[in-house]
Amino acid sequence: MDASSAFQDSLPVSSDALLAQLTEWGLNYRLHEHAPLRTVEDSKAVEDQFMVPGENALRVKNLYLRDKKKxxxxxxxxxxxxxxxxxxxxxxxxxxxxxxxxxxxxxNLGIRPGAVSPLAMINGVNNDVRFFMDAAAQEAEVIYMHPLVNDRTVAMTQADVMAFCERIGCEVTWLP
Incomplete structure (x- = not known):
């Protein structure tokens, strides 16, 4: 199975369920569907299709990491x-x-490689995953990320991303 929405029903929280939850909570997003993106280079190749010119946007890469203490x-x-x-x-x-x-x-995050995203903290908070975010996000108007699958991208305001984190009980630690 890959990380596309074709297999989203095998995830603990499907992309569709996540998007419905965001809507229910009053968190706004713009949804873009595209070919599966597995790398930053893949993302850069298509981002012009949905980026808004002049928008102060943050395009992200995400790392799932472990330390020696697991x-x-x-x-x-x-x-x-x-x-x-x-x-x-x-x-x-x-x-x-x-x-x-x-x-x-x-x-721990309920996703597959290629779909890692801050939105995966909807699962991560229940598994003691600590979340660190680039301090550059504090200056961005909009943050682009995958909604648990890699053939969709959502654009959310920074305020709505922070509201999402607050709603699920996710503490954000800022990285300088």
Whole structure:
């Protein structure tokens, strides 16, 4: 199974259910459907199709990480930000980090590789996943991310993303 909406019914929370929940909570989003995007490069190839010119938007990349004590982290960064896992571990104060396995990703965030997103914290909060977000998100008007599948992208205002986090009880730790 891949991370597209064709298999969303096998997820703990489907993309459709997530979008319905966002609507029920009064959180606004613009939904864009597209071919499955697996990498930042894939995303860059199609983002012009749905980006609004002049919009102060943050396009993100997301990392599901674990430390040696088997603690889980979701780290959301501006898509062009360079990553040094050793430096990131030091910045988070957690030591060495490594990427979590696809099985652990499903177990802890309820998604498959290629669909990692802040919205996966709807599952992560119940599994003690800590959420870190690039401080650049504080300056963005809109944040683009996957709604648990990689053939859809939602654009949400930064305020609505923060309201989502508050609604699900997710603490956001800002990364400078």
């Amino acid at each position: 603690r889980n982290y979701l780290v959301t960064l501006e898509q062009n930000r360079e990553i040094d896992l050793k430096g990131l571990g030091a910045a988070l104060g957690v030591g060495n980090l490594s990427f979590g396995s696809p099985d652990r990703l499903m177990q």
